Structure formats: structure tokens, C-alpha cells
Amino acid sequence: MNQDYIQPDDWSIIEEGFDPVRVQASGSLFSLGNGAMGQRANFEEQYSGPSFQGSYIAGVYYPDKTRVGWWKNGYPEYFAKVLNAPNWIGINVTVNAEALDLFTCKSVKYFKRELNMKEGWYKRSFEATLQNGITVKVKSIRFLSLKHDEVGAIQYSVTPLNNSASIALEPYIDSGITNEDSNWDDQFWESYDTLIEGDKAFIQSRTLKTNFNVCTFMQSELFVEQERIQLKPIEHSNTTFASFRYTAEISQNKTFTIYKRGGYTVDRNHDKAQLIEAAQSILNTTDALGFNKLLSLQKQSWSDIWDSADITILGDVRAQQGIRFNIFHLNQTYLGTDSRLNIGPKGFTGEKYGGSTYWDTEAYCIPFYMATKNQQVARNLLNYRYNHLQKAIENAEKLGFKNGAALYPMVTMNGEECHNEWEITFEEIHRNGAIAFAIYNFYRFTGDYSYIVEKGLEVLIAIARFWQQRATFSTKQKKYVILGVTGPNEYENNINNNWYTNYIAQWCIRYALQNIERIKKEYQTDYTRILHKAKLSVAELNSWQEVSENMYFPYSREHDVYLQQDGFLDKELTTVDELPKEERPINQHWSWDRILRSPYIKQADVLQGFYFFEDHFTLEELERHFNFYEPLTVHESSLSPCVHSVLAAKLGRMDQAYEFYLRTSRLDLDDYNKEVHEGLHITSMAGTWMSIVEGFGGMRVKDSKLSFAPRIPKQWEAYSFKINFRDQILKINVCHNDTKFELDGTKDLEILVNDKLITITPHNLVTV
């Protein structure tokens, strides 16, 4: 761990004491989001020390011109950048005309931050003595409303402690912002209208190139102690800035408070010409509610989320805090109500990586959202890819594929590829497999076949086409091979016959064929529609069959394992424990060629296949492959430990499973990778959930039934989690002696516990 200043607490993230060195890390950790917008935990008042300012609006991006050393045919021209949005949280504070700035004031005492995850708000308080000798106590509470997701609210109060003082509070909105992450220092935003109306201010801006129109707005009211006061402000405004400066003489120990609301209306959701009206309307609505009512709605919204998503851990407060931190940030990032959105790797906490959608969504995030929310949420994630199908087909065409074959992008915001390293962009094609697998996974979990009939089959067909065209016949092997790929282990590039890729390719084709068969039998009208739309012929289906039945899989007789790729055994198979500590992580110490020819594995690769398709292999096979590959794995992807944790638990190796769990659950809180200042690792947070539910809880779906094989790490007294299974919520409570099941629903539920069938009656505790 690289930091330990976050205090252990069941429900809150707490920092005490002010240290400028931690400002950027805390800026990430204390971030707020409500699915529609988000922001790093920047201070409202001026701060002149090193900081990373960031506000983000879901789905508002900029196509930055691609930067590349050496151009290759097929690279995308543009790269969709996560865009720093106008700042609406700012409140400049002056005390006797001196700016309040924690970086320059004489002293800061009692500095404390709390991110209350149970209720969804962020509080900061401190006492600062300015250069002019005045000591002020400051308290600020901020939240982004889940209920009214275009708005956030701030309560910000200043109390002079050692004298009366002239205090000015200047709430502002500012659209003169730039990106931390930008390829060519282009200007991304253009503001075209600033309007001040009474105590409200509005700035209309549009993004260049993408032409998203955004109205940033704010409104404030002022109190001294409990009494609302009317002050005539000094107004400032220009094209990119608007502020009201309220000044009052505040007596010693009296509190000057501002309630500020602000946020964005966006033409993704409103008519472009109506953005100010929409902003007026949301301000009026929330004005009528007032800060306290808005906050109590917020608590209710979060209470609802936790009701179906909470995991409790007894006897390990750091583990408890870690898992809730992960669940909290996943819900801040994506709530599943808008199928145009997805789960960005940094959520609303930073800009790094760009794009918003990786195969992480399908491989790691869908299980979490599927089991903790109603099934429309996971369906929206599937719809997202369905809506990008045409772009994926165009993407494949750029690489020479034909006839409706689709290659989904490695990274995307709007369906277009955002990545530009040939070994990833063109070769890490297994991502297509995860997208098909998610369709299968959704059906397996929900039992709802309608998605496949309505949309999913089209995606499955386009993906099967891709694999059939991508495989080539090897006269040497007398099989179909897939040459020149990068597997999930990105520490090997341009390899031949990555077992995982070949396996999921074969599975994709088979699964597409199987669904075509079913829809042909059971949904004849749909079958005709789809066949017509996809221009599918018998000859083509035969060619799929030919490839899937004759797929080549590299295998070592000596080790009795499937080989990660053709050349794997040419490597010197020295295990990770022989690596000097000072050379780890190897991706920070070794040149790329050295990594590539090493046997070291970045994240689950063959084992990812064993995770997805566990029913295809015996426990003994799993054990053999785990024993072969895990000792070679450096887990330098945040997505690695979770899959290994699940598999280790399945093998009954609870100590190892627990160790892997620890590496994911507090990755950001403890800053294992020394990069938390850049933002949080959102998608891997879903993997942490997976480690507990699928790993320790052994949760699976077998033949339309939930199945469990509960185990518990010896470090814990008990843990519990909840599963929203087909509109009923099952709560599972595991302790060392037994497991309790409790159903919140209306119908009896048959489940398997250690392969034994058990019936759970609603609201009736069952102990096994």
C-alpha cells in the first residue's frame, strides 16, 4: 500500500488533517457522481497549490485528433476524449479582503473530509488562520442529486472565530476550462452566451466538433445563522464566467452560510434552444424543495441502492469500507437508466484513457449491475452495443472484413474506435467474444430471451461472421488458426492461436448457430426479419460450422495444459517469485520487448476462459491450469486478481482467494499502483464485488436457478450480500457455522446450495 491516511470506517471515507501532498489523491477518492455528471473533490474556494480540477458530464466528449508516433493504415483519425466540463461548484471566499486559500494561509487545523457512502454526500470542514490573522471555521456539504440528476447542491458556511470580519462569498460558474489530458492542446469548448437573471446565472457553451450544447447554471441564497438575508451582490460576467459577490460584516462566532445549487442542462436531453428554460425549471423545482429536502431525497435514493446492493463484512472494518467504496463508486458512475452511456474506466474521477467503454463492461461490470439492479439496467448495457453495431461493422470493414462482420472497438465513446496501437486496436480482438458472452450471460441470469430475439441475434451474427473470416486454414495443422492476436494477457502481442481467443471464437460461432436454430423454430417472424436484414445464407452458415468444428487449440502434452499461445513453451518458464522486487511492476521497469518474451502474464488469459466457461472443464483441469499459469502471473492489470480470487475460492484455496481479494478491494483507497491522483479504477471495482459474490459466495446460475457454494475467509466473522434475481431480492448471510438465506419477494425461490436443492419462501429465514 502506498497511502494509509484514510480512516477505517464502515460507511464513510474519512481524511483528517491537511496535507497539500494528498490534495490530488483525495480529489479522486472523494469524487462525487450521479450517473449524469460528476466531479473530483475540488475545493469550492480558491486553492493555489497543485491540484487537478475536473468536472465531467456523462456522454459529452470531444474527438481529439489522434496522436501517434508512426501512422498505420486503419488507425482512427480521432480519439473521443473524456471532457473536462465547466465548473459550477466554485465559491471564492475573502475575509477582510484576503482570499481564503488553504495553500497560502498561516495555518489549517481540524481539516476533515468525509464521504458518506450510505447517504451520498461529501463534507469538508476546517479552521484556517489567514495571513491577516483572522481564523475562520469553514464547513461545506456537497452532493449531486440522484433524484434530480441535473443538479447538485452545496451548503458552505464560514464562521470567524477570533474577531468579526468582512466576509465575501462569491459563487461562480466558469467555462474557461481545459483538459489535463489532451493530444494537441486544441480548444475543446466554446461559450456563446452568458446570462444573469436575478440570483441565477447561466453560461451556454458548446463543444467544438461534436457540438454538444451545455448550459451551466447556478443559484444561491445566503444566511447569517439561521436567518436568510438579502444582499445586493456585485456581479461579474464575461463569455466564460459569471459570479455574484456577496459581502457581509460577520460578527465573531456568527456563521455566514451560502446554499448554492448548480449543474448542467445538456442538449442530449433537451432541445438545444431550451437549455436555459430547462435550467430555470430545474432551479425552480429544487428551490422549492430547499437544501434539506433535496438532501433527504438523496439519502432515500442511496438507501434504495444499498437495499439491493449492499455487502456487509463483519470483523474486518477495512474490508467492509473497501467493498462499500467500490459499490458506491460503481453506482456514482453508472445507474443504467440511459443506454447511450456506459461505465468509463475512470468514471467521473479523471480523464486518463479517454473513451468510456472497454470490454471491462461486458466481462466484469455486467454481472454486478445484473445482480444488484433490475434487469433493464443490464439490458441497457446490451442495447448500447446493439446501437453501435453499424459502427462495429464499419470498423471491421476498415480492416478488410466484409459482409456485415463486426469488430467492436477496443475503446469507444460513440461506437468508433478510440485506440491506436496496432497490437491492441487491430489484434486484441477477443473483446468481440466478451460482447457475445454478455448476451448469453444476460439470458442465463434473467431467463429473458426477448433481448436475443429483438436485438441480440443480430449482434451474434455479426460477431460470428467476424470470427469465421478472421480464422485461416493452416495446411500444417489441418485446422483453422487465428494468427496475429493479442489475448487478455497484453504482455504478449501479435501471437498465434491465443487459446482464449480461439476458444471464445469457437463458442461465439456455436452460440450464434444455436440461437439461429432456436429462433428459426420458436420465433418464425423474427427469424425471417433477421435473416433478411442480415442477408444470411446456408452457405455462410456452413462456413461458420466448418471453422467452429475445426478450430485449432494449442496444447502441451508434457504439461497437460492448453497453451496460452503457440510459442508459449519456447519461453523460459521462470515463475514470478524469482523476479526481484525492485523490478516490479515489470511494466514500470522493463522495456517492452523484454516483457513480451518473458513468460509473465498480466492478467487472467487461459484462466479467463476457464472462468467464463467453467462448466466446460473439470475441477481437476481447472486446478492443473491454475497451477501452471498463476505462478507466471504478475497481476499488473487491476482486472486480474478478481478472476483469480473467484477461481482460487472454487479450488478451496481460501487463503489465496482472500489475498487476491485484498489486492482489488482497496486498490484505490490504499493506492497500490501509485496513480490514484489520476482518478479511480472504476471498472475493476465490479471485479471486487465478483470476488465476494462469485468467489466466496460461490454464486452461479445453473439451469435457471441460483446456486451457491458459500465459503468464508478465516479473517472474517461473517459477510452478507444481496442478489436481485428475476425481480426478487435474495439476501445471503455467510458465517463460519452456516449460511442464512432470506428472500424479499412474492414467490418461492428454488436455489442450489452446494448442489442441494432448497426452496426459499419469501421473508422466511432459511439456515443451511
Place this chain on the structure above:
Amino acid sequence: MNQDYIQPDDWSIIEEGFDPVRVQASGSLFSLGNGAMGQRANFEEQYSGPSFQGSYIAGVYYPDKTRVGWWKNGYPEYFAKVLNAPNWIGINVTVNAEALDLFTCKSVKYFKRELNMKEGWYKRSFEATLQNGITVKVKSIRFLSLKHDEVGAIQYSVTPLNNSASIALEPYIDSGITNEDSNWDDQFWESYDTLIEGDKAFIQSRTLKTNFNVCTFMQSELFVEQERIQLKPIEHSNTTFASFRYTAEISQNKTFTIYKRGGYTVDRNHDKAQLIEAAQSILNTTDALGFNKLLSLQKQSWSDIWDSADITILGDVRAQQGIRFNIFHLNQTYLGTDSRLNIGPKGFTGEKYGGSTYWDTEAYCIPFYMATKNQQVARNLLNYRYNHLQKAIENAEKLGFKNGAALYPMVTMNGEECHNEWEITFEEIHRNGAIAFAIYNFYRFTGDYSYIVEKGLEVLIAIARFWQQRATFSTKQKKYVILGVTGPNEYENNINNNWYTNYIAQWCIRYALQNIERIKKEYQTDYTRILHKAKLSVAELNSWQEVSENMYFPYSREHDVYLQQDGFLDKELTTVDELPKEERPINQHWSWDRILRSPYIKQADVLQGFYFFEDHFTLEELERHFNFYEPLTVHESSLSPCVHSVLAAKLGRMDQAYEFYLRTSRLDLDDYNKEVHEGLHITSMAGTWMSIVEGFGGMRVKDSKLSFAPRIPKQWEAYSFKINFRDQILKINVCHNDTKFELDGTKDLEILVNDKLITITPHNLVTV
């Protein structure tokens, strides 16, 4: 061919008629250079149409910050850029106050360019009618002196044809220039001193970061008809510009002529504080000589070059023009007198690629320079690498190698790596082999062992060390393998066991061991010195031996050929003739992954090994490998056809050899690759020479004797070439009936002709 406007001529490159579309291509083709500086064929007078201005000074470069999409450990921070230098050729011309500008004038007639390769000068003439109705005849002759290589001279004359006119000639120097090729639009030059002294002007500039100091200078004199005139000029000067504007009233049909001399003095050759004095001195020297004497010296210098380097071809004027164009530009680029310089891929004709030194030098250029100049020239090219040995060791250290192992950079200017694609920079390591091979080749050709004793062995040791460390033991193969490389065929990346790489690695180690053995026996003092310096132990030598004796080579029993790499037979081996024409060149039409998994070969790879080490294989083996690999080769590197031409000739396939020859000899003149506007392909020009001398002439060195196996394409009547072999010049004249040998030297020379020993007596024609 993509252009055909160059007129066929034995000794000159000629363009007739003015077409703005051709200005950039001709700017490359008519370039001038003298080894120390060079320039594209830009017009002296103003030209407002699209053009590419370029002047270059040998060895003056700028470390541009590397541009990269995704950083990898080990990438170089900086990239040495070929630097556009101040312009000294400019002469602004106005006629009755209207600027002479071929892009804007009413009409241009009789436009003609001639690059006289025999004598080394460039002439341009035309008649232009300006918008004001005045028609002027313009003639300009320009050359860069070989004898006084800091200076060039221009004779520029203007004759009003239809009226008298007020004509102003304004010679200038201008250091306010930028690069066409730049990563970050940084400023590269800073000028700090402009001085006008009588009719001379000087601007002193330095390059940022590298701090090269350059004084750009000029001096002019004016004539009306044959009479020198004194005109009081209007002087202009600022930090980056100096000019003299001479105006005269010129009667109809009278000629106003300016003789301008200019150039650079550089602190690579002078004390930084003495650059102006050095410029004064060279101006005084050349002033004393005058234009005509300087030009006649130029003719003499080129006559000397052709005396030992000319190739004649009878019965094919386009082939004749092509080969002389190649020999001419090679000599303009590099004359071999300065071991700090090398043969840039674009010479002084453009900026693309950056850096100056590739493995092209050792693999393709050294044979030309070795056989057409005295042996100090090739020795200087070897010294260049010796002088960079420490940098090559540091380069290898960055990639994790130890103990003095060296990896020479893929591209360099000063010994540091300039390239930043991991698959090239880190993996195209066979370049190390060519550097060792050049040492062997030099000794084989010259018989001079002193270089190996004095310097070469240190290089051989460092390279052998690299190969020993780079190879890893494969328990599967029970051999040493070399994983993760890119071979000469850059259309495969990160492959295992590239046969060429493994073969040259083995050879490098053996050759190093063999020379250590010889020096131990024959040069004991040197042996002790080298052993001490290199800290070489018996244990290390044993480890080399172990690797070289157990090197793995991929081989196909079925095809009875060595395989280009382990996975080659997994590919679908469709031959190039099945490729649709509209998809070629594939590097302009296919995405990179598709190229990589195709069987198509960019340039000789296995066959490069058969070319270097032809004595190791039988003719039947060569034929089998040629038949297997050539049909898969797309020859999309300018370095590909020459090697294939040599091998095809050896196999007696003269039609094919001739076809390959055609593809190299007029590559730029006919603009086969649609890129001549960016500059010429200098290094591949040496391959053209190789095609004739080694291919058609069958020239080799066997046991210290020149050996020939002359053949002649049926399209030619006869051809001749010259070889400077150990300080005697042998001229070989091949026609369909016989071959004639004539020796310019003092001692009898034993040669082999079709393996028959023949003695040539100086100045005594021998017909075989």
C-alpha cells in the same frame, strides 16, 4: 511509373516546360550536394506556388522531442531530426518593380532544367512574361563546390527581351526557416548576429539544444553583359535576414548578371568564435578564383569521381541515365572524408525519416563506397560505428542487457536511438548483425586486418555479447532460441526465431571468437589491451560458444527450406500474383494486422542471409529458397529488388534479374512510389549499383581475389564498371560475346573469371 517528364540522356537529367505540379518532385530530383551541405532544387527567385524549401548541413541536427501515441519503457526521449538550414541561394528579382515569380507571371516559355551529372552543376533557364508585359529571359547555373565544400556558386542572369526595364537583383541570406518535418512545432534555430561588411553578409545562428553554431554567408558581384559594374545597393538586415538590393536600368536584349557565392561555416569544423573569419577566408579564396575557375575545378572533381565509379550501359539510354543518377546522388550525399557523417536515407534532398544512419549503410552502401573509392572511405563508415560503441552499450542497458553488450540503434544521428516503435526499436535487432558483417566485408575486400585489431574487435565483442544474452534456452527445442524479433521483413513483427536473425547471431558470435583467437596469436599486445578493456573472461567465451553451437533454426521438412520464422507455415501461402492490383502496395491499402498475418514479405529476409552468406549454401539450396520465398515477396521496400536481382542473376535468371534491376534504377526518376516530392531514396541507390556489379557482373571477393561471372541482360549491347581493388582500378566491360578487363595500376592482378584464374597486367586489355 508515375512520371515520365524527365528526358532520357546519357549524362544529364533534363526537364522541359514549366508545370507547377512538378515543382516539388523536381525539387528533389535536381537536388545538389557536396557531402558537406546540400539543397533541394528551389528557385533562387521568389516562388509563391506550392514548394518544399530545403537546405541541409551535414551533421547539423536537432533533438526533437519524441512524439508517440502510447509510451513504452525504453523509448528514446528525443529524435534527431534532419534540420532545414538557413537559405543562402535566394535572389529576389523585380522587373519594373514587379516581382519575378513563375507562379504568378503571365506566361513561362522555354523552361528547362538540366542537372549535369558529369560535371556536377545544375542549370535552369526560361522566358517569363510578367503581368506588366515585360518578357525576361533568365538563366541560372548553380553548383556546390566539391573542392571548397563550404561554398556554392550561382550565376544568375536576366535579359529583358521586349523592352528596356528597371531590374533589381536582391541576393539574400535567410535564417528564418522552419522544418517541414517537426513533431511539436518547436523552434529549432536561434540567430544571434547579423553582419554586413562591404558586399558580404553573414548571419550567425545556433541550433537550440544541440548548440551547433553556423555562419551563413554570401557575397556577390554584378555584370551587364561582360562588364563588371559597381552599384550602390540598398541593404536590408535584421536578426534572421540580410540582403543587398542592386537596381539597374537594363536595355532590351542586354543581360544583367549576378554571380553569387554563399554557404556555411560550422563549428563542427572551426572554432565557434572564428566562424565569420572562416567565412571571410573562404569567400576571399573563392573570390580570387572566380566563378569560371571554381566551375572548372568542379568539373575536375566530378571527373575524378567518375574515373573510378562510372558505369556505362550501351543500347539503353534510360538504364544508363538511371545508374548514373544513382551514382551521382550517392556521391553528392557522402564522400567519405568525415567519419562523423553517414549516408542519410534522403541525403540532402528532404527531411523524412529523421536520423541519418540505418543498417542500410552496412548492408547496402558499404560495398559501393568500398569498390568506388579508396579504402579509407569504407573505413570511415566503420569508424562511425566504433565511435558510437559506448552509446550502443548504453542503448542495450536501457533494454536490460549487461556487461558491455551493445545494441546499435535502428536509426541514429549521434549514436542515440531515434526510432520509437517497439517492434522496430526493440525488436529489429538483426541490425547488429549487419554492423558486424560490414567489418568482415571490409577485411574480405581490402585485406586490411588492422581495423579489426585497432577497433573492430571491440565492436564484435560487444555485439557477440548482445546475442549471447538475447538468446534464451528453450527446453522444448533443447536449443537456444531468439524470441520476439522483427526480421528484415518488417511485415512480420514480434516473431520467434527469425531464421535470418538467428543465423547472423550465430555467425556474429563465431566471427568474434575467430578474431579473438587470431588476435591472441598474432597481436599479443593488442589482445591484452582489448581483453582488459572489454573485461572478457573464459567463462563468458564459453557461454558464447554454447549459444552459437546450439542455435535453433526453424526448418520445414515438407518444403525443404529454412523457415522465415517459427509460425510461417501457419500462414496461408498464397503468392503475390493472386493479389488484386488495386490492393497494392499492400502497405497503402491493408491494415497492419492483415499485413502481419499475410505471407507477404516486404524485402529479402531468408534470402538476405543467402546473399550475405552465399558460400554457406549450395546453388541448389539457393534456388529452392528463392523459389519458395520470392513469389511471396511484394518488394515494398526500396532495398528489396537489388538483393533479388543479384540472386536471380546468380541463378542465371537474367530476365527476372533485369526486371528487378529496372525497379531500383529509376525508382525516383520515374517516381514508382509516388513520393519523390519528399526527397530521394539515397541508400537504395547503392543497391542499384550492386545489381549491376554483383548481379550482372557477378563480382565477388574469393580468397582475396576479385572474382567475376559476367552476364548481360539481352536488352543491353554492353556495359562496363570499375572496381577500386586494393588501390588499383580494374575496368570490366561486358558485352554479349566477351568480357574485357583493363587494369589501371602498377602490379599484376590475379582474378577469377567464371572460376578460372586469370592474370591482368596493368594497361593491357584482356578479353575473356
